[in-house]
Amino acid sequence: MTARRRPLGLPVWVFLPALVGGAFVVLPLLSMLTRIEWGRFGALVTSPSSVAALGLSLRTSLLSTALCVLFGVPMAVVLARAQFRGQALARALVLLPLVLPPVVGGIALLYTFGRRGLLGHTFEVLGVHVAFTTTAVVLAQTFVALPFLVVSLEGALRTGGTRYEDVAATLGARPTTVFLRVTLPLVLPGLASGAVLAFARSLGEFGATITFAGSLQGVTRTLPLEIYLQRETDPQAAVALSLVLVVVATVVVTLTRRSRTVL
Amino acid sequence: MSLHAAIRLPDRDLDLVLDVASGRTLAVLGPNGAGKSSSLSAVAGLLRPESGEIRLDDRVVFSDSGSGRSQWVPPHDRGVALLAQEARLFPHLSVCDNVAFGPRSTGMRRGQSREAARRWLAEVDGVDLGRRRPSALSGGQAQRVALARALAAQPRLLLLDEPLSALDVDAAPALRQLLRRVLRDRTTVLVTHDILDAVLLADDVAVVEGGRVIEQGPTSQVLTRPTSAFAARIAGLNLVRGVARGTSVVTVTGLRVEGLTDEPLQEGQEAVAVFTPSAVSVFRRPPEGSPRNVIAAQVTELEPHGHQVRVRTPHLSADVTPAAVAELGLAPGTPVVLSVKASEVAVYGV
Secondary structure, three states: OOOOOOOOOOOHHHHHHHHHHHHHHHHHHHHHHHOOOHHHHHHHHOOHHHHHHHHHHHHHHHHHHHHHHHHHHHHHHHHHHOOOOOHHHHHHHHOHHHHOOHHHHHHHHHHHHOOOOOOHHHHHHOOOOOOOOHHHHHHHHHHHHHHHHHHHHHHHHHHHOOHHHHHHHHOOOOHHHHHHHHHHHHOHHHHHHHHHHHHHHHHHOOHHHHHHOOOOOOOOOOHHHHHHHHHHHOHHHHHHHHHHHHHHHHHHHHHHHHHHHOO | OOEEEEEEEHHHOEEEEEEEOOOOEEEEEOOOOOOHHHHHHHHHOOOOOOEEEEEEOOEEEEEEOOOOOEEEOOHHHOOEEEEOOOOOOOOOOOHHHHHHHHHHHOOOOHHHHHHHHHHHHHHOOOHHHOOOOHHHOOHHHHHHHHHHHHHHOOOOEEEEEOOOOOOOOOOHHHHHHHHHHHHOOOOEEEEEOOHHHHHHHOOEEEEEEOOEEEEEEEHHHHHHOOOOHHHHHHOOOEEEEEEEEOOEEEOOOOOEEEOEEOOOOOOOOEEEEEEOHHHEEEEOOOOOOOOEEEEEEEOOEEEEEOOEEEEEOOOOEEEEOHHHHHHHOOOOOOEEEEEEEHHHOEEEEO
């Protein structure tokens, strides 16, 4: 749309708290920028440990995003379209990781996939170790990021309604055909923004990862963990790496907004 | 194929039976909220009635007596296509792929289905629309494409839910003509609030009010001799049946009504002239001037109709103001001259 909306008649006082809130978000980022030693910036962000952490973060986040799509799409469809008893409870449970402290999530995962966990023994027999491996990082990230994808996709599905799916069914399309040729293509923008959100959440994941996967350089030490560790020994490196994360997050948020306006 | 639908939906206060014989079109008329659309959804399989039975020919697609065994055939397996008020074209597919959707979904290959789509688009005069996106179509074009899409699925029963009501005045007549052509030998249920649709498209009419069928029968009978209040209110249209002479209709009694046609008529073919009572003026002496249809008649009845008075004569009626009634001194038995402009009369072949 090119036409500009007429500005609403807002009460003037509203701008003051809005400004304070905005400053509260932006000021910390700015003050971080003032602490960066630009002379060492290149060296700091390209140190072997930094590069390893960034690479690991990107790899694991991409993987966990893929897992989120694989399981989150069917979950969102079931929540938005199916009707079954206990649906409200199911939705609440699925969204739980959204409000749960990530550390708690990490502990829960440990008691599920850890050596002495619920499923850990089964995995052990199969010769698969999950806890404190890169797999654990991916699982931890998927655990915390999944609700983001489910929530935004379920919203898109509900807003879209079933009118096109109804038409498709009366034209003789079986449920699978309707799902693949109508439902999915129509919520693609919602799916894209959900996936971007899930990716961003995976990228920033800290609590569940350190609890469930530990902090082993190149194996489980993702960028947020690296930043936390560096802060103890070399605050300058921590600030420089933080900036890298800020930049990545900004790019991600911009992408999400763009994919939303496609709708 | 024939349809028998007994539908009970207590929470929508719906309890009706609809029957359509093979190859015929049934118009379901009624006020908003009467349960017309819910009935169509039930037949299409998008809404499950509480109880009842829906049969297509001898095949039971839904039955539930309310106790024990029930049967349910999902919508994709019913062979019933639904055309709604809005076209609901899939926005992510081209016009051609929209029309090809039905054939594709039932297992036709891509090339063949596109071929079929082109054929059906030609049927609705829309071949040149094939490459467009639905968002680039006008309301009338979109509804034509939606009709082609429904027909391409080769349904054995076609359901039309107010297919013309979202169109503007200019687009509706063309689509109505198109529907007349394609519905001729199809089994169809047409939900409408427009009496003209019933007159021109339907063989039979069912009037639904408060979730019940209150009147049912052949179109001409229900619309000219309505027994229910609703049918009487909406069916006030003047219908003159006869044969076509040029752009006019001549009845067996020699009455000639001149009008406008959308498509050329063959001399002598059966035709009907349709016009509203408000288009009719009432005089005591033949008017002079502009070319009009002038019909001599005798007033049989006067009745209030909103802010106006409906003047009934044996075959036609006119709406006039109470002031005019007084001025002309109208009363049952008064000889009058009715006049209607040719431009207010629609003439259709039947």
